[in-house]
Amino acid sequence: MIEKLKHILAHGLINLIRAGWGGIASIATIGVSFVIIGIFLLLVLHLNALVAEWKEQFQVSVFLDDRITPTQLEILGKRIQNEAAVKATTFTTKEEALANFRRELKGQESLLEGLGDNPLPASFQLKIREGYQSPDTLKRLSAFLSRLEGVEDVQYGQEWIERISNIVRIMKLLGIIIGSVLTLGSAMIVSNTIRLAVYARASEIEIMRLVGATKAYIRAPFLVEGMLQGSLGALLALGLLFAAYRFVALTFNLTSPLLPTAANRGFLESSMMASLVGGGAMIGALGSSIAVRRFLKM
Amino acid sequence: MGSKKEVYQGCLAMIQMFHVYKTFGKDLEALVDVDLHVHKGEFVFLAGSSGAGKSTLLRLTFRDELPTSGQILVNGRNIVRMKSRAVPPLRRTLGIVFQDFKLLRDRTVEENLTLVARVVGMPTLEGQRRVEQLLKLVGLSHKAKTPPYKLSGGEQQRVAIARALMNDPLILLADEPTGNLDAELAADVIRLLLEVNERGTTVLVATHDLKLAKEAGRRTVFLKQGRIVEEWS
Numbered sequence: 001m002i003e004k005l006k007h008i009l010a011h012g013l014i015n016l017i018r019a020g021w022g023g024i025a026s027i028a029t030i031g032v033s034f035v036i037i038g039i040f041l042l043l044v045l046h047l048n049a050l051v052a053e054w055k056e057q058f059q060v061s062v063f064l065d066d067r068i069t070p071t072q073l074e075i076l077g078k079r080i081q082n083e084a085a086v087k088a089t090t091f092t093t094k095e096e097a098l099a100n101f102r103r104e105l106k107g108q109e110s111l112l113e114g115l116g117d118n119p120l121p122a123s124f125q126l127k128i129r130e131g132y133q134s135p136d137t138l139k140r141l142s143a144f145l146s147r148l149e150g151v152e153d154v155q156y157g158q159e160w161i162e163r164i165s166n167i168v169r170i171m172k173l174l175g176i177i178i179g180s181v182l183t184l185g186s187a188m189i190v191s192n193t194i195r196l197a198v199y200a201r202a203s204e205i206e207i208m209r210l211v212g213a214t215k216a217y218i219r220a221p222f223l224v225e226g227m228l229q230g231s232l233g234a235l236l237a238l239g240l241l242f243a244a245y246r247f248v249a250l251t252f253n254l255t256s257p258l259l260p261t262a263a264n265r266g267f268l269e270s271s272m273m274a275s276l277v278g279g280g281a282m283i284g285a286l287g288s289s290i291a292v293r294r295f296l297k298m
Numbered sequence: 299m300g301s302k303k304e305v306y307q308g309c310l311a312m313i314q315m316f317h318v319y320k321t322f323g324k325d326l327e328a329l330v331d332v333d334l335h336v337h338k339g340e341f342v343f344l345a346g347s348s349g350a351g352k353s354t355l356l357r358l359t360f361r362d363e364l365p366t367s368g369q370i371l372v373n374g375r376n377i378v379r380m381k382s383r384a385v386p387p388l389r390r391t392l393g394i395v396f397q398d399f400k401l402l403r404d405r406t407v408e409e410n411l412t413l414v415a416r417v418v419g420m421p422t423l424e425g426q427r428r429v430e431q432l433l434k435l436v437g438l439s440h441k442a443k444t445p446p447y448k449l450s451g452g453e454q455q456r457v458a459i460a461r462a463l464m465n466d467p468l469i470l471l472a473d474e475p476t477g478n479l480d481a482e483l484a485a486d487v488i489r490l491l492l493e494v495n496e497r498g499t500t501v502l503v504a505t506h507d508l509k510l511a512k513e514a515g516r517r518t519v520f521l522k523q524g525r526i527v528e529e530w531s
Binding site for chain 2: 003004007203207208209210211212213214217
């Protein structure tokens, strides 16, 4: 049993080495496909996280006039809270707004020097009930709120959050389509490499059949070879993606404190990397089993 | 699977063919109504010119092909109705030798033999012992580390026979084993096959060389255009 396993693994590896440029071409093709799939994956994941965060955080902000009186403030607070669409409100004073801003700019406080008076307005942050989160309702709500006394401006990001959500959806779909095409293409390339390997070993296979080797015994090394090509391709892609990710992150300073934390969610999680490598192995196995089925007449 | 009587007969008879027909394509009749019985421990020549159906008959015996109709029993088992899963175990009871030796060029003589040991899952040590024994039997112990293409045709065929014996087969099937050899080397190979037969292995040899069969003085079955036309014994 262990002997057999050793044979299968060793021959899978030997085959791969013997495949030479064919093997490298296979691995490179899978690598390129996975880089493209990985780019989509990273973009979708990051944008999704960003959208979720925005949805949670900024729903509607009501910025107040600096001249608002405490009585006006109290009435305004109550009116806002009485709105059916409003789930909760948070009040931020001018001082708190500045402190928050300072915190976000940590390390770059010098930017704030030269600001005379506190330019930031006090504000209410509204959380919106789920049923009211459509762009239409929010538009009506913000129009209503901006007419209230003491309100200087109302902002809501919902509309472009929706737009980004749509873009994410389209990208997901595009990613799935392009991914499937590339996956199929990669499987074909692996299949071709394995076909050559099968031809190269035709006489050995014939002899093995004649002396009573089982189908599985003959096929297994080819499957292993395909799986190695697939997983090595995926690993190569992960390496390239990681390098590119670091480069982009450093160049565009994605770790800047001004960006929402979602942008800092980092590279792919290890479980996802593992599934990519596993996916590569599966594509390799698929390609190789196509070749083995078609060209290994038994 | 057959009656008890058939199974009993199977123990005495190694190969039994009943009304075996093999047609390729629409009308190429390779074998026509062949009835052949080879007993355990027997040595049988299958003679006939090329195209007479000798190779087809051998291929049917190791189930490389299925007959168009008729039944074939090998060691008492009906191999026509056998599931493909059962074919590797069947082949492990057979040794097969070809005219063109079918040795792997990129391995040594020894490695050509150990391939069989590995395929059938023989423990490494046992495999090595068996390789030594068999190379001694065929007189090629000193060529163990040589690649086959550096050997003469006769030596290559002896390696191929040694390989066929790795499994300790019940039956040795040889398809024109002397086809590529001159008369002297051919006689050597036949002598070796007779020796193998004396050790208890049933041997079936296809040849177009009548003289060789005659000299060996063993049962000879003549095939002509796919039919058995004559027998000597």
